[in-house]
Amino acid sequence: MSNKVIKKINLALVILFLTIICLIVLYPVVYVISSAFSPGKSIASMSIIPFGNGFTTEHFEYLFTKTNYVNWFKNTFIIAISTSALTVVVASLGAYVFSRFRFTMKKQMMMAMLILQIFPSFVGMVAIYVILLRIGGLDTLWGLILIYLAGNIPYNTWMVKSYLDTIPKSLDEAARIDGANHFRIFATIVMPIAKPIITFLAITAFTNPWMDFIFPKMVLRSDAKMTLAVGLFNFVTEKKNEFTNFAAGAILIAIPFIVFFTITQKTMITSLGGSAVKE
Amino acid sequence: MSTSAKSEDKKLKLALDGSDKTKVMLTGIVFMGLSHIIHLKQYAKGIMFALVEIIALLFSPKIIGKIIDLITLGSPQPDIPVKDRDNSIFMLIDGVMVLAIIAILLVIYYISVKSALNEYREYCISQKVKGSKEAFSTLLGKSFPVLGLAPTVGLVVFFVIVPLLFSASVAFTNYSSPGNIPPNNTVDWVGLDNFFSLFGGDATWTGAFGRVAIWTLIWGATATITCYFGGLIMAVVLHENEFKLKPVFRTIFILPYAIPSVVSMLVWQNLLNGTFGPINRTLQAFGIIESSIPWLSDGTLAKFMCILINLWAGFPYFMLMTMGTMTAISADVYEAAKIDGASKWQNFKSITLPLVMYQTMPLIIMSFTHNINNFGAIFFLTGGNPVAADTTTTSAGSTDILVTWIYNLTINLLKYNYAAVIAVLIFVVLAPFAIWNFSQTKSYKEGEV
Incomplete structure (x- = not known):
């Protein structure tokens, strides 16, 4: 056999392998999409062939008219956007101080931050519950925002601080000579340069609350205040099996994420790969 | 003046x-x-x-x-x-x-x-x-x-x-149901009692703890290794072969990473359902199996499925990482190898693989600590089920890892004292990994800490 034929067979095998993996990856995705548009409630009544049961949009109508889905979406969005904005402000301000000032106990504080970020935040679950109970933060969105914000700070302050350390200090010193105060230097000089890390921080802080389950489950009580993760989870508990409604709701959350990841995959490959490279 | x-x-x-x-x-x-x-x-x-x-x-x-x-x-x-x-x-x-x-x-x-x-x-x-x-x-x-x-x-x-x-x-109190739940009753300091009962004092609890701790470690290790090599293989296959549809394949492979795990794990839970899940029904329709397979209701098989489904969800992350490092390898190295007459396989074995392995090593450690605490992957897929012999007393199912057990102890059983002991232990085990990981960061090495 000539070299060319071997190469062709090789490539065919590779594509066959990739196609099989593709089918495995896509199977649940396709099935969920078909469930969202299938009549009926439970997954048990559905055909094993995707889209084999006909087509309906009743589940989407159900979500928007009969449940608090819109409310859940709004709550999750409010929590995510506030957590993201507050994390950016607090973490970058803290990181700026850590990066540019010398003060008593600085080293100890940095070390404490490093050790604190090891703990997963659910470790303090009971205490957080009691603290929120005492300050009236249970069943409120701000209580949840406060938890996420505090949990985000140790790691992210470190991350932003490491980035700010790479920005030459001569820049802000020059501005100091021109008479700008610290806050102005921070807002008009340092922040614009730190934009890449701030964007990254804002995105990660925004996406986390969409998937978190433990804290909303613990803090929020009333159905109208639920977040998407808890609300969707309740569709497929043992008591009620509304897989089709769940699927419709799930698609609506997953779409923005998928679009975002598909668009940014090129950048992610380079930035993730770059960050993985050992110095 | x-x-x-x-x-x-x-x-x-x-x-x-x-x-x-x-x-x-x-x-x-x-x-x-x-x-x-x-x-x-x-x-x-x-x-x-x-x-x-x-x-x-x-x-x-x-x-x-x-x-x-x-x-x-x-x-x-x-x-x-x-x-x-x-x-x-x-x-x-x-x-x-x-x-x-x-x-x-x-x-x-x-x-x-x-x-x-x-x-x-x-x-x-x-x-x-x-x-x-x-x-x-x-x-x-x-x-x-x-x-x-x-x-x-x-x-x-x-x-x-x-x-x-x-x-x-x-962890040093008796804060637990039924006898010591405020406001009806008070809680007292009990010293190391909880540690003793979890490590030998109480046979049921000690047994459950040992079982869950061992499974947590096995889970953490295998989940990380399977995802790492799964991602590596996919990245290599995509990287080493040239064909038209490559970007399409890559985009599809990123999908599991982009879908929130609450969603994907709950979907798998339903697909794998033993009685009405479409997977069993499909296999039966094709005549591949006679009776339905208890994917998530048999202890051992459920554990295996946890790792397998986690591979489905976790390989894209490592695929992206590996692709990133592979594109960062300078072309000069391959050029030099070509002059020496190295084959494609030799190239891969002696250049690509060692370099990628070396550069992604810190990620393996990070991913291990992440998996030990991976609440979502277990809780939404199996919910800790199926039950084990001691589940009624300890609330720890066969597939429960320490984190999901802490959740059960806190939410269902109100055994806060045992939950706290386990949390303290997770910290003691994970802290060295995290500190090691930080000692690898740039700012630490440059003495900025």
Whole structure:
């Protein structure tokens, strides 16, 4: 056999392998999409062939008219956007101080931050519950925002601080000579340069609350205040099996994420790969 | 010249050679800010420090009361109404908070003495008192870091440190259902009792702990390794072959990473359902299997499925990482290998693989710690099920890992004391990994810490 034929067979095998993996990856995705548009409630009544049961949009109508889905979406969005904005402000301000000032106990504080970020935040679950109970933060969105914000700070302050350390200090010193105060230097000089890390921080802080389950489950009580993760989870508990409604709701959350990841995959490959490279 | 002459006049009653250091320090220790007022004539700063101590002293009876409560955790008062009884948990949390406040006060104390000494040193060097305008501007300059850090310190102390200390304390109490749940009953300090019963004292609990801990480690290791090599293989196959549809395949493979795990795991749970799941029904329809397979209801098979489904969800992350490092390998290396007559396989074996492995090693450690705490992957897929022999007592199912067990203990069983012990243990096991990981970061290596 000539070299060319071997190469062709090789490539065919590779594509066959990739196609099989593709089918495995896509199977649940396709099935969920078909469930969202299938009549009926439970997954048990559905055909094993995707889209084999006909087509309906009743589940989407159900979500928007009969449940608090819109409310859940709004709550999750409010929590995510506030957590993201507050994390950016607090973490970058803290990181700026850590990066540019010398003060008593600085080293100890940095070390404490490093050790604190090891703990997963659910470790303090009971205490957080009691603290929120005492300050009236249970069943409120701000209580949840406060938890996420505090949990985000140790790691992210470190991350932003490491980035700010790479920005030459001569820049802000020059501005100091021109008479700008610290806050102005921070807002008009340092922040614009730190934009890449701030964007990254804002995105990660925004996406986390969409998937978190433990804290909303613990803090929020009333159905109208639920977040998407808890609300969707309740569709497929043992008591009620509304897989089709769940699927419709799930698609609506997953779409923005998928679009975002598909668009940014090129950048992610380079930035993730770059960050993985050992110095 | 007149202003400088004026400030020359305002000499302090302190030696200029630094010999009054002890005097300044001792006065500062006697009362916060006293040194600033008496010796250094920095009234604004001194009064601010003094105010902190005065406020602290005004509250001291309350502070002492809270500390006593922390030590006793209240006494049982079965004859009075429930709402008036001592609430041990409030006492515990208030006590921990008061300890945190005392720690902050001590730090401010330390800073005040240190600041007095710094001011004295500056005075010795410059030989003159700062004008009030100058003092004000340094105060303003120094207030920026204080204001900038205040939200960070406040949030971290009260929502991270206090909860952690509280959890650690609960591990040494009997805070558990049914006998010790406030407000009906009080909680008491029990020393190391919980540790003893989880490590040998109580056969059922010790057995459950051992079982869950071993599965957690196996899970953490296999979940990481399978995802790592799964991702590596996909990245290599995509990277080494050239064909038209490559971007399409890549985009599809990223999908599991983009879908929130709450969604994907709940979907798999339903697809794999033993009785009505489409996977079993499909296999039966094709005649591949006769009776349905208990994917998630047989202990061993369920564990295997956890790892398999986690591979489905986790390989894209490592695929992206590996692709990133592979594109970063310089083409010169391959060029040199080509001249030496290396085959494609040799290229891969001796250049690509070692380089990628070396560069992604820290990620493996990070991913291991992540998987040990991967609540979602287990909770949403199996919910810890199927039940094991001891599940009714311990609430730990066959596929429960330590984190999901903590959740069950807290939410369903109200055994806060055991949950706290397990949380403390997870920390003890994971801390070295996390510290090692940080020791690999750039800022740590450059001595910026």
